[in-house]
Amino acid sequence: MGNTEAVIEKLLDRIDELESRIAIRDLASDYCHGFDKRDYERFLAIWWHDCVWDIGPPFGRFEGHEGIRVAIHDVLWPAWQESHHLATNHTIRFLDADNATAVCDVDCVGTLVDEDVCQIVGATYYDTLQRRQGTWKIRERDVRIHYFNPVPGTRLASPASS
Template structure:
């Protein structure tokens, strides 16, 4: 194996770890209400496509609006757990990352636990040596709640 091949393999391993860390940083930032940590994983020109019932959000301003105006007010508390992470590179600086997520939490105003299962599919890019999310598409598979609980934007 040549030194160039070895360097490419090391770069791929380091890149894969950095991309997988984005999913964990997302969870910690969201669940601990750490705005700076959460925002650190997104490129300024990002799109966070959550879909119904919340909508899609673009750029850092959109991300902050999603957090402060929609999601954090809807969830009194949450805990995300990600699994089944798969990273596929299209070139050294672009990849698609996919993971499944289980989120347990309390909707605002409810004492009952709720359970959400979803898949996150990310388009990630390395710019200036840093990996961040350019686009995240969210597919919600199930939302299990107790009678009277609904997953919706706060009024």
């Protein structure tokens, strides 16, 4: 391979990594938007069919698309009246061209169905990601919840109703 071909190959690898970083960050955003807006198709689209979503206590561990369905429709959405996720501090490490790990922190504010008080949740998401047939998705997400606390005296309300 000549010098020009080597430079082009290196440049193409760098472009691929940049595009992969954007796609992986979009998965975190689609997770938040899908969950908060109750857009199940958007939420499901970020997971491989053989995924694992380990939310830990008090929610549990869920496997595959059927597990995701159970987690969303039978456990989480029935518990949350509303939620608003904010994901930040994304770090992505490539193991090779088609495998990566990622970490991001998340704050979630919301209201549980049976409580009329604001809840705040702080967690870190540890992801294992794979690119299959040109598409990045989550293979495994390990959620480590740091705190899950009510904010007494605080109610979520839109500006029009306050």
